Amino acid sequence: MxxxxxxxxxxxxxxxxxxxxxxxxxxxxxxxxxxxxxxxxxxxxxxxxxxxxxxxxxxxxxxxxxxxxxxxxxxxxxxxxxxxxxxxxxxxxxxxxxxxxxxxxxxxxxxxxxxxxxxxxxxxxxxxxxxxxxxxxxxxxxxxxxxxxxxxxxxxxxSRHNFVFLEGVKAALTADAAFLDGWYDVQPEKGLCAAARVYAGWGLSQTFYREKLDLEKLGYASLEDFLVGFWEGWLLAKDANNLLGMLWTWQYGDISxxxxxxxxxxxxxxxxxxxxxxxxxxxxxxxxxxxxxxxxxxxxxxxxxxxxxxxxxxxxxxxxxxxxxxxxxxxxxxxxxx
Structure with a gap:
């Protein structure tokens, strides 16, 4: 339901x-x-x-x-x-x-x-x-x-800087051979995992990582555990074409x-x-x-x-x-x- x-x-x-x-x-x-x-x-x-x-x-x-x-x-x-x-x-x-x-x-x-x-x-x-x-x-x-x-x-x-970041996410998603130019029948998991790791360096600050809040506040066992559990776990639950569609919306967002x-x-x-x-x-x-x-x-x-x-x-x-x-x-x- x-x-x-x-x-x-x-x-x-x-x-x-x-x-x-x-x-x-x-x-x-x-x-x-x-x-x-x-x-x-x-x-x-x-x-x-x-x-x-x-x-x-x-x-x-x-x-x-x-x-x-x-x-x-x-x-x-x-x-x-x-x-x-x-x-x-x-x-x-x-x-x-x-x-x-x-x-x-x-x-x-x-x-x-x-x-x-x-x-x-x-x-x-x-x-x-x-x-x-x-x-x-x-x-x-x-x-x-x-x-x-x-x-x-x-x-x-x-912004132009934000646009460039999103180009990195897009490149990671589409570089997976399983992506098949968007005509996949099975999700391109390697591309999704790669895109998640691009995101991981941007979504949280340098100080967040320096102070190890992924371990101290979010309860992960290690940095690799955080990259897998938090970031890859997030994107692996999504559809790659959907992500690319929203990414385009983001890149070309402009109220004027x-x-x-x-x-x-x-x-x-x-x-x-x-x-x-x-x-x-x-x-x-x-x-x-x-x-x-x-x-x-x-x-x-x-x-x-x-x-x-x-x-x-x-x-x-x-x-x-x-x-x-x-x-x-x-x-x-x-x-x-x-």
């Missing part, structure tokens, strides 16, 4: 000039929509993540409280639940699945809110990593609708790459009216605070709040660092109360 619902979108025309025939958007809701329809939190998924992997921030003891708010977690395209290379029939499945932008994702999420629930106001959009990318898109694409945003460990536009802003990144940032707290981590190798500072400088109602943590990209991430999650939860409470 699935714990989520699927909204049929029909044929979806994409920014890439392609389409997803009979597209599906999987989502899960938590809590109850009030009569005014103004207690809505949108909480998009992250790279490879599915809705249940967002649940570390949802709970009656947390800011994102289902007793008070109606929380919608839309699953990003290519994550294996919404339309993806792994679940779309020929000729659009597997290696032929079209490129989907963050803009495409958020347009369809907006359709879900409007057509299924009749929602016109959103109290908060928040998300981690690629969820933050979608959060920024919500603020820029629907400035009249979104009242607050809190993107954490993410950016409004993929659309007909609204026609590439003017500063104009797109300046159009975000939502009250915002932007929360990078000072040791995040993907999304350094300098990038967030530029974004906040051009947003009219935003505060930069740098997380002082050695957990890198995983500061406040899915269940890894309770201290950082508490810092994030406090910021969410403050923003929602404002």
């Amino acid at each position: 699935s714990d989520y619902k699927v909204y049929s979108l029909g044929d979806v025309m994409l920014q890439s000039g392609m389409r997803i025939p009979d597209a599906k958007l999987a989502y899960k809701t938590y809590g109850t929509l009030n009569s005014a329809k103004d207690n809505v939190i949108v909480y998009p998924t992250w790279y490879s993540g599915q809705h249940y992997e967002n649940e570390w921030l949802i709970g009656e003891d947390k800011a994102v409280d289902p007793r008070k708010y109606f929380i919608i977690v839309p699953n990003m395209f290519c994550n294996g639940l919404s339309s993806s290379p792994s679940n779309t029939p020929a000729p659009y499945g597997r290696a032929r699945f079209p490129h989907v932008s963050a803009y495409d994702n958020v347009r369809m999420q907006h359709r879900l809110l409007a057509e299924v629930f009749g929602i016109e106001k959103i109290a908060l959009v928040t998300g981690w990593s690629m969820g933050a990318l979608q959060t920024f898109h919500w603020g820029a694409m629907y400035p009249e609708m979104v009242e607050r945003i809190l993107p954490f460990q993410g950016s409004a536009k993929c 790459n659309n007909e609204i802003y026609t590439g003017d990144f500063v104009k797109a940032l300046s159009s975000i009216r939502a009250k915002a707290i932007v929360m990078p981590c000072k040791t995040d190798l993907y999304f350094p605070p300098e990038d967030s500072a530029f974004e906040v400088a051009h947003m009219p109602n935003a505060e930069l709040r740098v997380v002082d943590s050695i957990w890198g990209h995983f500061a406040g991430g899915p269940g890894t660092s309770p201290v950082d999650i508490a810092v994030l939860d406090k910021a969410l409470r403050e923003l929602l109360a404002s």
